[in-house]
Amino acid sequence: MCATAQAQTPHHLWFDRPAEDWERESLPIGNGAMGAAVQGGVTLDILQFNEKTLWTGGPGTREGKYDFGIPADPQTEALTEIRRELNTKGRLTPEYVARKLGRKAEAYGSYQNFGELRLTFPPSGEISGYRRQLDISEAIARVTYSADGVRYTREYLASYPDGVIAIHLKADRAGHINFTAELNIPHNRSAHRSVRQGRIAIRGKLLDNGLAYETQLQVIADGGSLTRTNEGGIRVSDADTATLLLAAATDYAPVYPAYRSTISPHKTVQTRVNRAHRKGWSALRAAHVADHRALFDRVSLHVNELPLAPSAGKQPPRQKTAALFTNIPIDQWLASYGSGNSAADRALEALYFQYGRYLLIASSRSGSLPANLQGVWNNSTTPPWNADYHTNINLQMNYWPAETTNLAETAIPLFDFVDTLHQPGNFAAEKLLGARGWTLFLNTNIWGFTGTIDWPTAFWQPEAGAWLATHYYEHYLFSHDEKFLRERAYPAMKGAALLWLDALVPDPRDGLLVVSPSYSPEHGDFTAGAAMSQQIVSELLRDTLNAALKLGDRAFAQQIEKTLDQLDPGLRIGSWGQLQEWKEDLDHPENKHRHVSQLFAIYPGIRSLPAPLLDAARTSLEARGDAGTGWSRAWKINLWARLGDGDHAHRILSAQLRQSTLPNLWSSHPPFQIDGNLGATAGIAEMLLQSHGQEIHLLPALPAAWPSGAVSGLRARGNTTVDMWWSKGQLQNAHITAYSSGQLKLRLPQNGNFSLRRASDNRIVAQSEGAHIKIFNVQPGESYLLTKANSEVTRK
Template sequence: MRGKIKISAIKAFFIAVGILLVISDPQLSFSQSGLKLWYQQPAVKWTDALPIGNGQMGAMLFGRVDEDHIQFNEQTLWTGGPRVYARARASKYLPIIRKLLVEGKQAEAESIAQEHFMGMKSHELTYAADSIAWYKKMRLDTSASAAEFDNSKWKFITQPEANGWETFPGFEGLDGAVWLRNSFDLPANMADKDLELDLGRVRDIDFTYVNGKLIGTTNNTTSRKYLIPAGLLHPGKNTIAIQVLNFYDKGGLTSAKEKPAIYQKDAPQISIILKTVWKYWVQNDEPPAYPRYNADYQPFGDVYLQFPKQQVSNYTRDLNLNTATAHVNYNADGITYSREYFASAPDHVIAIHLTASKPGSITFKALLKTLQRSYNIYKVDNSTLALSLKVNDGVLKGVSYLHAVAAGGKVDVDSNSITITNANEATLYLTAATSFKNYKDVSGDPDAICKNTIAKFSGKNYSDVKTAHIKDYISYFNKFAINLGTTANDTLPTNKRILAFSNTADPALIALYVQYGRYLLISSSRSGGQPANLQGLWNDLLTPPWGSKFTTNINLEMNYWPAEELNLSACSEPFFNMVDGLAQAGKITAKEHYDAPGWVLHHNTDLWRGTAPVNSSTHGIWVSGGAWLCHQLWEHYLFTKDEAFLQNRAYPDMKGAAEFFVHFLTKDPKTGYLISTPSNSPEHGGLVAGPTMDHQIIRDLFKNTIQAAAVLGIDYKFSDTLKTMYAQIAPNKIGSHGQLQEWMEDKDDTADTHRHVSHMWGIYPGTDITWDTPELMKAGRQSLIYRGDEGTGWSIAWKVNLWARLKDGDHAMRLFDMLLSPADVSSGKEKGGVYHNLFDAHPPFQIDGNFGGAAGLAEMLLQSQGSTIEILPALPSALPDGNVKGICARGGFVLSFKWDKGQLKNVEVTSKAGGICKLRYHDKVIIFNTQKDKTYHFNGFLSKV
């Protein structure tokens, strides 16, 4: 932080420190310095902005000087609504699909499954008729195709763009009918030649005209190459007009590599490159709602703060992970201006506090905006502005209040904005709510919720709100600390540290990245709310990548990998709530699609708890999502030893998932083993019988359910059934290349570098393959080598954990280094790594890599997946010195330890539940009894001290 520090800020700091000392465990209360992301310029792109969140609301802070931008989300604002996802009586096609797979007719099986076995889409029953009617209506007016048409009042747009016209402000979420017009000059020597117009890809239907004559139309996303017959063109100016009918997602010309051009058929080297600036007219922006398998997470709105123009110096922008507060500071005209931002969970608001070193210097206008089409902005009272909206293509309504408090000066509120003039300091409190109550009920009153939230601020001052926020936040954050050493790079701005990381050792950046992952989980997943989705809590797009859903064939689960080990167990509560809901919704899918008891979940879900197969039969019919979620229920029990949780929440869901597989597993006619069919190895190889990953997960589910029943002393008969079937499930197999087979058949391609490493599930996060079977661990290692190190962000993070389980710390760290490589490269092509704000790049942004990477570092330092807690099992040579406090192990143990020059120096173990602890460091193993809440101290040789 630069400039003068105000007395109120100093007071708040000491209050915060006092809170820290009161609530922290003494063994954890040590300095965590350097935990700050900071920059010397405002954010340019969304992935430069800094995230804050309180579990319910999230915001991205741009920190701009003349017009600051705070883009915000509310976790329950999604498209869609309560509906039926399962396809009635799809189960009658199950025997047919299975038979085709046995016969080796994969393509036929996929075709039947796509037509009859996939889940229901929204609007599926009405879309065909509605879209035909809309299509005919759009084609009634083609006057804009005429060569002489007057387009002088049309606006300009750049085409092509890889993301279509949605790249441009004002076009976000635009679907419908749009006309594009361009012109080119034709040399006289080409006028009598057959020419070819190459437009590249267009989304979705185009009608392309040259000089008023239709030369081609296509209804898909392939490249358009249309013949322009000799004689249609004339020397000089010629016109191109394209009517694009876009039903969903990207629209317009979307080729990224080539530029649209006109070629001479008999001499393609002769060409005319079209101008990239086109004129456009939106003919209609209300096409019928497009059928969707899943709903999309939505941006709620934006706050803009408009300031007087100033010449600025000494600008800094930061996010402090120790207090979950962000700041902007700069000097102008001899005055130091400061802004502070945070998202308060206790008070359910995002707070923005503005101060200046000279009284009366705070003057700005605050505006509320939204990308949603149906909205209203209005004055609530003399201090509050409101935004109400209805989500596009969905049933949900939302309301946001922006409440202003100023010391000195004047506050004016009209129907569009809040203006604060000549204040000494000012605070804005932003809150938002929707009509969502649960996945079956959307009868909530968001206006009443917002009104009640803001009413509670009467009599509160800013320091009270900030103090409550910090006290709440550090009760989570300060349970864990890590120190890996420092270097000169610690003082660099974060964007420069990222660029320098590949060439200069910066262990503190690794520690920062781990703690940033914890910060993001605390910010995006709180009790009573929704779990972190593909982007956690943050999204600025109406059509976000992959819908910003909950993808359950790796991504949702990865979001919660660090929760237990990095001492954030409480942040898993939304995840558990989701599993409970999916277990209920999944019963319908199990019945309709498989005629089975219990519950099933496929590879994606959303706010409305859809559990049916979605997208494509080549990868959407994957039956193990629910079983994988149950693995993490059992993990929570292992880390906490909470029998009440096991009895009341985990076991019922685990048993229901196991009941499904008892019915679903089928004897393979070739081998006699029980196999999972139909399914796939996510998202690789198409629809198959018996993918390795399924069998690993199902064995894990059966084993854990058996153990849970034993702990609770119930369901002995059901456990016997599971034990019998467990022994009959197709085993892991080693193939001809020494690899762990991904499928029943030995068909792995050693040159295949697919991003999913699904058959490694049994090594991590599962325990189907351990060092008790070294030959399988060796085969898994061989498969990882064949797959290669490169990948998307989350894929790299998974491999970090796998190499750690293989106890190859240097290889794990090599991949961790890749996670911290810059995603924004000079060529303009993004890659896996991190953006300037340390968000993980798939690309584009997906938060799972942040969480998976944090878990991977923990896995290098501590492993407890067996009966033993192993310290420093995969310590990389790049981290010879360090200490960690508050890392958790299965069995209900919390450890703190230090190492120096690669050797353990001391360790303390706190038992949260009592019981036997088995501790390993290298070849030394000790076993000792523990008492609940007692701490045990050992030296580097595991001798008690």
């Protein structure tokens, strides 16, 4: 899509005042490893910052009790006892099972606030024209205001290419930049401070585990002077401009069992700051914007902005509607959502979609840890849920939009992280389940925790490894990268599958293989063969079977086939037409629990299901209702999209914006959790394009609220990219680019006849057709244009 078209959909959010609440009003920037929250005060600007590896707990804790969650002796005897009781009683309370199989987590630790950069400015006269803005298309935050006849501007960015957070301050009159910069570090660590040549360096160790850390701030002034303050800060006086460069690191290394690097954080930080200093602000900013836009610009979304039809093979022109919304602060824009201004509502929805993509880019880049419960942003030393990695849906949800919204690179940290869990996960499989392979349970940290905790209603999720392993196969399906499949995906998948070849047990009631004990997160009693457990294991085994056949591992494929033949699939229709959550018909139609775990096979599952099961899933969703926390609503958006009900998906998206979104557009559980943002972005993509079940479905769940629009750059399984334009609720054309050879199966909306031509020569593509189905062969690098017969596009 052309740059001018992109510019007309709002890609920024702004406030007309500094932030008063970190969680609700700060503006996030990040480069994957580091994050910061821009608050933008006029006399005191606090930039709270993070670095993902600063964690308490783990190896080296003072108590020396960290054991990765794994008992010294196998607990298979207790596991056998629980299975035996389930066979006779059918159900066991979570509290009872937790006493038998749960363990108190020792020295688990939590993600830490690294510190604060505090900028203190001299008092000034009346402030006017204040604006604090985040441009998500460039990943730059900006504060502007006027005081005493001078216009001041600050820009903030978190550079991935250079590994620093940078701030640039300027004024429209020379000699008017005056401030003091200080670094504040929380008191749960030792701290040695040095200040020289415009640089503040603080290094030390966490008192909890001895993790070494360092942060450096370089202050550069153009004109004026730099002086050291008595408090260990740096004062800038009468400068024309100033640049601040901030870097932070620890001696963490993702290597079991010590998790410590031989490279000091001092060397890492010093190198980054020195390099950025030599590069200079202009070059650093340009490299940052180019790097970010190379990812962000791949996808554009415009809703209800289409006055004219496009020329064949080109994107349509846009009305300049953005001006209607860019002059409204984001908190007011969000507060007015749903009050009757349809154009403003649609623009906010498009912004929210792109904001999720921005957050994923900012919190997950190659070389960093994956996005945690809060992405990379955390202002506490005791954050909610440790700001860790919950693997009964939350970590997985963070990466739902990675492939579909053309950000596959952001998933690499997830694969890197899961790879590090295989070795401790082997011990979890052996000691906790008596099995080969690897797995983990409800949650993990950066220290390889793969065992159980003692929280009764959320401690047992041995299918977590299986679920995470399916993400590898999804990456292959979208990319057709056979090297990745062979060298990275298949080892992870085979290890996760091997566990279930050992750990599944026959149900004495019908002889089918089930997960036992099994728990449907975070709901009900323990049983054998709960729907989600069976569906996840089935998904993994089928993925691994396909990979084994592709790679020629026929012996293992035969083992999987034998198990699949005996596996309970976890798909049953209950007494009131619902898709059962448990193997027994225990669902209550009045239950409104936020989890809908029995619907895993609908989404994120990737196989086509017969109509009766889809109808049963719809009955279950309707009974559970549309309410929920931020992440729960996000999941329901995806589920309703998969069921083809765009209006219902949009209804939940609207509720997400009204009730589960903070003024800065962060999703709220509460408190703030990033999974709601990322899951909702995935849901919007799923409303527009689906490619599960070995077919590409165009506009499968378009809501009536979006009668016209255009999207470009969405990705489909089969290594393809899709652009679409629709008008009056009907698809008008689509542009499909293939990057691998093969056969595509295209499912079209039922709104007319379409022709399919090769874009390079406008020749009709040979195809076999069914009812609204086109099947055709594609070649790498070729594009194919689908146009509606008798449309304005066709007549041109």
